[in-house]
Amino acid sequence: MTEEVDISVDFAGLKLANPVFTASGTCGYGDELADFVDINSLGGFITKSITAKPRKGNPTPRIVETDSGMLNAIGLANIGLESFIAEKLPILGQFSGAVFVNVAGEDIDEYVAVTERLATEEAIAGFELNISCPNVAKGGISFGTEPTEAARITAAVKKAAGGKVLMVKLSPAVTDISAIARAAVEAGADAISLVNTFTAMVIDIESSQPVLANRTGGLSGPAIKPIAVYLVNKVYNEVAKDCGVPIMGLGGIRTASDAIEFIIAGASAVAVGTANFGYKEILRPQEYKCKRIDRFG
Ligand SMILES: Cc1cc2nc3c(=O)[nH]c(=O)nc-3n(C[C@H](O)[C@H](O)[C@H](O)COP(=O)(O)O)c2cc1C
Numbered sequence: 001m002t003e004e005v006d007i008s009v010d011f012a013g014l015k016l017a018n019p020v021f022t023a024s025g026t027c028g029y030g031d032e033l034a035d036f037v038d039i040n041s042l043g044g045f046i047t048k049s050i051t052a053k054p055r056k057g058n059p060t061p062r063i064v065e066t067d068s069g070m071l072n073a074i075g076l077a078n079i080g081l082e083s084f085i086a087e088k089l090p091i092l093g094q095f096s097g098a099v100f101v102n103v104a105g106e107d108i109d110e111y112v113a114v115t116e117r118l119a120t121e122e123a124i125a126g127f128e129l130n131i132s133c134p135n136v137a138k139g140g141i142s143f144g145t146e147p148t149e150a151a152r153i154t155a156a157v158k159k160a161a162g163g164k165v166l167m168v169k170l171s172p173a174v175t176d177i178s179a180i181a182r183a184a185v186e187a188g189a190d191a192i193s194l195v196n197t198f199t200a201m202v203i204d205i206e207s208s209q210p211v212l213a214n215r216t217g218g219l220s221g222p223a224i225k226p227i228a229v230y231l232v233n234k235v236y237n238e239v240a241k242d243c244g245v246p247i248m249g250l251g252g253i254r255t256a257s258d259a260i261e262f263i264i265a266g267a268s269a270v271a272v273g274t275a276n277f278g279y280k281e282i283l284r285p286q287e288y289k290c291k292r293i294d295r296f297g
Helices: 081-092 108-118 140-144 147-160 177-186 222-243 256-265
Strands: 009-011 014-016 020-022 044-046 063-066 069-072 098-103 126-130 165-169 191-194 198-200 217-220 247-250 269-272
Touching: 063 217, 069 222, 081 108, 098 108, 098 165, 108 126, 108 147, 126 147, 140 147, 147 165, 147 177, 177 191, 177 222, 191 222, 217 222, 222 247, 222 256, 247 256, 256 269
Parallel strands: 020 044, 020 269, 044 098, 098 126, 126 165, 165 191, 191 247, 247 269
Antiparallel strands: 009 014, 063 069, 069 217, 198 217
């Protein structure tokens, strides 16, 4: 008989059955997962980023597999706020874990409008503020690279969140991630999540062109795990430990041991993203014979 172990956690005042969440953008809005996993076995669910209006996202190809990971340049494709409320929220409302809606936008007004509209929805436990998307021309990462900008948007969205938990999702593409975390916490963030993806590129050596139509994409999966663990540990030691703000750690988690590494590093909860796609982990050394090297301009 296996012994029942209590792995419940308190995360920013939310009592969770366990510390495992889905990572934004990798499990849609929950219903897509139903055939593969019982989402009620999770501590929480984080939705795909929601914007005020539906977005088609970037042109394809917008995903490419890499050694131990993948690059995506989805560009925040989503069904938009009103369809989310009408079609997806009722389903998420039946979920026993904590539902976080990941909010994105092109400017602060859009982030605030989306949050305000959702703030009274009982099904939602909190918001994840995406100020770290590397794959969009406007908004996205621009609020996550400057402490003053991070503070400005956090304070505005906190006011709109109506007392629900506000978690701010940080980009690893900064000189000092602790400075951004500190600014977010001082502006009212109840939790910090890290990391979002790392801007990267894959080149097709036959065409001498980047594989992704967007040229660059965000690298995720096991390839980034040791860097993500390091950054969680840095933010924990330099910011979170003293002020008691919990960290959601993510980046390359596939197994329970991976999750435990993040928790040892300072995370109170973890999220699993790329591993949900079941990407191929083995190296496939195709015998490319590179005929010529052309730089693309
Ligand atoms: C296909 C794909 C789509 C993603 N979409 C979003 C998104 O809409 N919003 C967001 O905040 N993060 C998004 N992310 C980033 C993940 O939530 C996560 O931060 C990152 O992938 C690192 O975790 P992982 O290595 O477990 O995937 C996306 C990642 C992938 C792979």
